[in-house]
Amino acid sequence: MVVAAFLLVTFAAVSAAFHAIQRAMAETAAAAGVQIAASGSPAKPDEPNLAGAFQPTHDLLQSVMFQTDIEPGPANKPCPPKDQIGQAKLEVCAYPDGALVAVTVRGQPNFPIPWITQFLPWDIDVTVEMHAVSYQP
């Protein structure tokens, strides 16, 4: 009984720690992406570079999301609800929100022990926003 409880608590603690790391990285990755999105591109410096948000966000997420597909969401629109995004898949969506630009990372990452994923409701849903840069030429 004690051994079983110990194993259960240990597993829960490891899972919680792992989820905390994944979510923290999602927040950091979205913040990196939104700064690119808010800054414009060399071709169009006075417009937010929404498409540019995906690559830096993807690169940061990849390091902690095991066997998880990280894909761009619908162009210039918010991500679909979580239940419309499949298992082991994250979507990165950059979209305008008035004078601001938003980047969302949403979905359910895979867990290192695959069959456990379906029992853990610990999904990722992080949105950050930033005012579009104003002083571009």
Add this chain to the structure above:
Amino acid sequence: MSQRGQALIETAVTLPVLLALFIGFLGAGVAAQAYVDLNTAVYLAAASNVTAYADDMALSKQYAQETFDATVSHDTLLENTQLTCSNNPADYAAGAPVGCQGSGSIAFHRTPLSIIFGDVPLSASATATRSPYRSRRP
């Protein structure tokens, strides 16, 4: 005392300790998550502040506040959030660094963990530097 009795006593002693450990881990995870969220919001607010034109404190603060408010509005764990950026006009000159501080509290009362934890205050700060050239008004 039989072996079953001894096992029962051991279980009764150990289970509360394990449960406390588990709740402690969860609480620490929630606190870390809230701190990362606040820190990110303040960092982006400072970055937005320096994208306004130089020597325009009101516009800079407006950009920072809009960014901060929009980012924390997506977070269900933070409440009573506030942002303050420097009031020194010299910090808004081209090439000058400007600092922002954010505060808030972790809303444990919105989670089942409220039976153990009260709301915990948090604070974070960030500094960003305005571009020496591009931030000047054309």
